[in-house]
Amino acid sequence: MKNPNTRRTRRPLALVALASAAVFALAACTSGSDSAKTSESSTKLPATEAPATVTVPDTTVGKQITWLLDVVNTSTPLNQEEIAGHFGPGAPIVLVPSDFDSIRAGQPWTTVDYTGGDTDGTVSITSATGGSIDMNVVVDGSGLILGMAITPTPTPHIPAASWQELETAVKALPAPTNLTVTEVTGGKNAEVFSVGDTSAQPTGSTIKLYVLGAVATAVKNGTLSWDQKLTVTDDLKSMPGGTMQDLPAGTEVTVRETAGKMISISDNTATDMLIAALGSEQVEAEFVAMGMADPSLNIPFKPTRALFQLGWGDEGAQRIAWRDGTPDERRTILAALPTGLVDIPPTAFTTPAWPFDIDWFATPADLRAALVSLQAMAKTESGAPVRDILAEDPALSAESAQWFTYGGFKGGSSIGVLAGAWYLEHDDRAWVVTMQTHGEDAALVADPTLYFDPADDAMLLIRKDVTG
Structure with a gap:
């Protein structure tokens, strides 16, 4: 049973960012044999529990998040030119196809939560083998990706009682x-x-x-x-x-x-x-x-x-x-x-x-x-x-x-x-x-x-x- 006093609070990158273009973390999306392993801080779902699916809105940032979700849920080979076309000139890193390998190994992913505005959004996805991760995306004025963080979904915060x-x-x-x-x-x-x-x-x-x-x-x-x-x-x-x-x-x-x-x-x-x-x-x-x-x-x-x-x-x-x-x-x-x-x-x-x-x-x-x-x-x-x-x-x-x-x-x-x-x-x-x-x-x-x-x-x- 879920503790009624727990909650999750998201702080989008753009909320407090002075240098959001410098914020680009891929903690759950690195190449290598160890990267496909479920993080100790992520949460696996019981095989019998099917998560409810959440729809990402068709906002400026929502379009880029939807593209990312399609990428991590497909086995179609990725094209570097297509990937680069989604990143703006201010993005500190442009991903390459191999950067997605560790997440794609956890397919299929289900979208279970989303919060965000027009230029900043966070989506939570989960899978039976890959655990749970959050993808936070910030887009620039042209709707292209400016910053992104992919991290294990944090443990629900329990508020201080006094x-x-x-x-x-x-x-x-x-x-x-x-x-x-x-x-x-x-x-x-x-x-x-x-x-x-x-x-x-x-x-x-x-x-x-x-x-x-x-x-x-x-x-x-x-x-x-x-x-x-x-x-x-x-x-x-x-x-x-x-x-x-x-x-x-x-x-x-x-x-x-x-x-x-x-x-x-x-x-x-x-x-x-x-x-x-x-x-x-x-x-x-x-x-x-x-x-x-x-x-x-x-x-x-x-x-x-x-x-x-x-x-x-x-x-x-x-x-x-x-x-x-x-x-x-x-x-x-x-x-x-x-x-x-x-x-x-x-x-x-x-x-x-x-x-x-x-x-x-x-x-x-x-x-x-x-x-x-x-x-x-x-x-x-x-x-x-x-x-x-x-x-x-x-x-x-x-x-x-x-x-x-x-x-x-x-x-x-x-x-x-x-x-x-x-x-x-x-x-x-x-x-x-x-x-x-x-x-x-x-x-x-x-x-x-x-x-x-x-x-x-x-x-x-x-x-x-x-x-x-």
């Missing part, structure tokens, strides 16, 4: 992690739960909350409008995540749509377009206005394309100069970075750059203050779109989504970094949940589910406290 259990679970995670829960109803700042180091940590794309705040402030001041059009240029195109880097130069997109993509799919090109429209100094001023305790950690403010160039461009040649530079020296470094399209091979994204101060940094309290500030902006006429923008992808489990009446979210990641910040409401009460983790060994934070599951647990414990 705050004490949750504290123990967070302390046992592979990388140092902080997790905080604070009630912010009606101006409160009441700590509900806190574990881990709450000093400033690398926080990835959650820094985009401050860019959104700067946009709302500019609209309030009349220097920007939500329906104003911004132009995509090669000098502003960044690297994935996102899709706007695939738009032709000269394409016009409104501020509202650009801000929505910056938050909901962490679009880096959208972020840099907004930074260019605002000016970096306006974002730096927003750090103070939105309650960041030490803005100097992020001054001068880096656009996302600069993060890629500093951290992994030219084999990381700028890392030490940036780490040791004064603010003025860092501004000089930023000004000298190459213009035009960012051209960094996906194979360069191996070691974390955050130890060299190449990331963005914030405390849990900073992220909490930023979310509260944004909700205050959303109550004004000029800032009204902010609330919906934050809620486009609330990143809630099914259980939490049923109970919370509002969820706003921004996640972040880089190599060796994961973070998330949620603003949650149930009727007239509100909470902020934050999670940050980082490791000098990028493998320690390679599985987002390990770190986002405790945040989901915290949300369920909030519900438990309120409902008794």
Whole structure:
């Protein structure tokens, strides 16, 4: 009998990806005599139990997943030209026919679960001899595969039954992690739960909350409008995540749509377009206005394309100069970075750059203050779109989504970094949940589910406290 308190939570690659093009794992799809063996962490079905079949939707990413399912379920020889035609120019790896051998050995596969949106999806498949695996696919703006992960289906997560259990679970995670829960109803700042180091940590794309705040402030001041059009240029195109880097130069997109993509799919090109429209100094001023305790950690403010160039461009040649530079020296470094399209091979994204101060940094309290500030902006006429923008992808489990009446979210990641910040409401009460983790060994934070599951647990414990 299935434990009613278990659940599986999927975190798509694009959810928190700063460099999703660099995320391409084939853990269950490697060649060799050992690769066809069932992983110890996969689950075999009893011969008498037939799994129910699930249909993959006909979305942009669904078409590519359907193609993959056809490939792994056929014995027809594979053609390299056909395979290559399904991968976009930004994909770090283009598979070859032999890469599918280990999975094809487990035929027939049955599709038992699917979750996803238009550009990011995860399908679970199972077979009597091959066990159970998940295939997560991200597609680019042209509908071609940008990133893919094929891994054994994880064991169902059992939520923490108490705050004490949750504290123990967070302390046992592979990388140092902080997790905080604070009630912010009606101006409160009441700590509900806190574990881990709450000093400033690398926080990835959650820094985009401050860019959104700067946009709302500019609209309030009349220097920007939500329906104003911004132009995509090669000098502003960044690297994935996102899709706007695939738009032709000269394409016009409104501020509202650009801000929505910056938050909901962490679009880096959208972020840099907004930074260019605002000016970096306006974002730096927003750090103070939105309650960041030490803005100097992020001054001068880096656009996302600069993060890629500093951290992994030219084999990381700028890392030490940036780490040791004064603010003025860092501004000089930023000004000298190459213009035009960012051209960094996906194979360069191996070691974390955050130890060299190449990331963005914030405390849990900073992220909490930023979310509260944004909700205050959303109550004004000029800032009204902010609330919906934050809620486009609330990143809630099914259980939490049923109970919370509002969820706003921004996640972040880089190599060796994961973070998330949620603003949650149930009727007239509100909470902020934050999670940050980082490791000098990028493998320690390679599985987002390990770190986002405790945040989901915290949300369920909030519900438990309120409902008794």
